[in-house]
Amino acid sequence: MVVGSVELEPLVDAVGLLGELDDLYPGFDDWGPYRTLYPELFAGSQWRISCTSYLIRAGGTTVLVDTGVGPAGLWGWTPESEEGLLPALAAAGVAPGEIDVVFLTHLHIDHVGWNADREGELVFPRSRYVAHRDGVAFARESDRPHVPRTIAPVAFDEIGGETELADGVTAFELRGHFPGHMGVRIESGGERAVLIADAAVHPLLLHEPEAVYVSDADPDDCAETRVAVLPEFVDQDVLVVCGHYPGGGIGRVVTREGRVVWEQA
Ligand SMILES: [Zn+2]
Numbered sequence: 001m002v003v004g005s006v007e008l009e010p011l012v013d014a015v016g017l018l019g020e021l022d023d024l025y026p027g028f029d030d031w032g033p034y035r036t037l038y039p040e041l042f043a044g045s046q047w048r049i050s051c052t053s054y055l056i057r058a059g060g061t062t063v064l065v066d067t068g069v070g071p072a073g074l075w076g077w078t079p080e081s082e083e084g085l086l087p088a089l090a091a092a093g094v095a096p097g098e099i100d101v102v103f104l105t106h107l108h109i110d111h112v113g114w115n116a117d118r119e120g121e122l123v124f125p126r127s128r129y130v131a132h133r134d135g136v137a138f139a140r141e142s143d144r145p146h147v148p149r150t151i152a153p154v155a156f157d158e159i160g161g162e163t164e165l166a167d168g169v170t171a172f173e174l175r176g177h178f179p180g181h182m183g184v185r186i187e188s189g190g191e192r193a194v195l196i197a198d199a200a201v202h203p204l205l206l207h208e209p210e211a212v213y214v215s216d217a218d219p220d221d222c223a224e225t226r227v228a229v230l231p232e233f234v235d236q237d238v239l240v241v242c243g244h245y246p247g248g249g250i251g252r253v254v255t256r257e258g259r260v261v262w263e264q265a
Pocket residue numbers: 108110111198244
């Protein structure tokens with residue numbers, strides 16, 4: 001996929017089941033339309049997600065956005081496929097040593113898994129690891145099991161606000177899902193894409209922005225963020241990218257019969 005002169009390529013690291021939808025979205029039960037719209041996201045009563053990283057090549061700079069779930073067997077979900085990131089990167093013709101910037105939208109396990117390998121050695125030792133300072137501070141203090149392997153060994157380049165990662169590629173804050181949660185805007189040659197990371201982890205949240213997902217750190221902030229940014233996406237000429245959506249997660253947000261839906265591009 002090309003956005004102006006910027007290349008944007010999805011790299012699927014893993015696919016698996018995260019749990020019962022009714023537990024993950026308490027109080028929400030109108031799943032029927034979403035089963036029809038996004039069959040890949042359902043496994044019976046459970047939520048099936050992809051965990052997709054993105055390779056961005058812009059003006060001689062190579063950026064990897066998020067590093068997936070990481071080595072198999074370290075996260076308590078029900079995987080269907082794992083350990084896809086490094087083979088996908090190789091298939092794209094990029095060696096780990098050629099990544100200039102590893103940008104982490106936030107520091108949940110499914111976004112930082114290949115920061116380091118199973119032994120805790122950095123997978124991208126030549127890269128600048130970039131993340132929001134609030135997320136780094138929060139993660140370093142937390143007792144989540146992935147932190148010693150994937151966060152502790154990294155010397156982060158800590159950012160905030162809006163920060164250019166490469167020509168036409170800018171990280172920006174999307175508050176709510178995790179402290180310092182960020183997205184990425186790509187603007188090049190009059191074309192646009194927005195990587196929303198986990199600001200709307202299930203496309204139902206584009207139509208029902210105030211629905212609550214249990215892993216959102218601050219549900220009110222999340223809802224506020226979605227309500228604020230949706231006008232920028234809906235029926236606009238912009239690619240909307242989420243690594244947990246089907247088929248690589250690159251698509252558009254459009255209105256169909258009164259419902260806001262995400263359609264793969
Ligand atoms: Zn996630």
